Amino acid sequence: MAAIPYKTALIIGAGPGISASLARQLGAASLRVGLAARDTGKLAALAGETGALTFAADATDPAAMDRLFAQVDAELGEPDVVIYNASARVHGSVAEIDPGAVHYAMMVTAFGGFLAVQHAAKRMIPRQKGAILLTGASASLKGFALSSAFAMGKFALRGLAQSAARELGPKGIHVAHIVIDGSVRSERRPEPNDRPDSTLSPDAVARTYLDLLRQDRNAWSFEVDLRPFVESF
Secondary structure, three states: OOOOOOOEEEEEOOOOOHHHHHHHHHHHOOOEEEEEEOOHHHHHHHHHHHOOEEEEOOOOOHHHHHHHHHHHHHHOOOOOEEEEOOOOOOOOOOOOOOHHHHHHHHHHHHHHHHHHHHHHHHHHOOOOOEEEEEEEEHHHOOOOOOOHHHHHHHHHHHHHHHHHHHHHHHHOEEEEEEEEOOOEOOOOOOOOOOOOOOOEOHHHHHHHHHHHHHOOHHHOOOEEEEOOOOOOO
16 A cells, blocks of 8 residues: 655544544654644544644634644644544525625635635645645535535535635645535434445544545546445445
């Protein structure tokens, strides 16, 4: 198996599930890992387990993201890998949903992703090397009833990924969008006994992210769609 050609990774929107699996697997691959979230208290156990550094930041606030990346540069080193895993959901009819809640969801899911990509690009372009991975969802590809805000944010994030990949790829920076097309297994969402392997294992998802980091630049993937084998297309 090819080694990952990077030394440092920053996960923004860190928490349980996919982010925790990523922290463990990136650490096992000898990368130094930073975990960023609004509430770093929830990351204490994961940081203790993995040796990752934690950083408090609101991804929707440009000034907070400035401070985050400056702190990461100083304490972890300029990140070779930036993973944006933050999103916000708000459900409701388009006729009744609170516009303020929609604005916040868009800010977290899409605008925060833009800020992360911008800061990563500023650091990676001079080195002509790096990877930026953006976590999508089923809603990146299809809008569902009562979920317009989430679909808007994830569609925007996918557009950002496509544009950034075309701009930054020729500069040696691998940008990829990962569509999580299904439910991710967790303590709150255990595997159904009557449908084995019908949910996505966070460890299996994380392995795909690491596989992307190992790709040769002559055959980069710019989008990967992950779906349980029983999921309908």
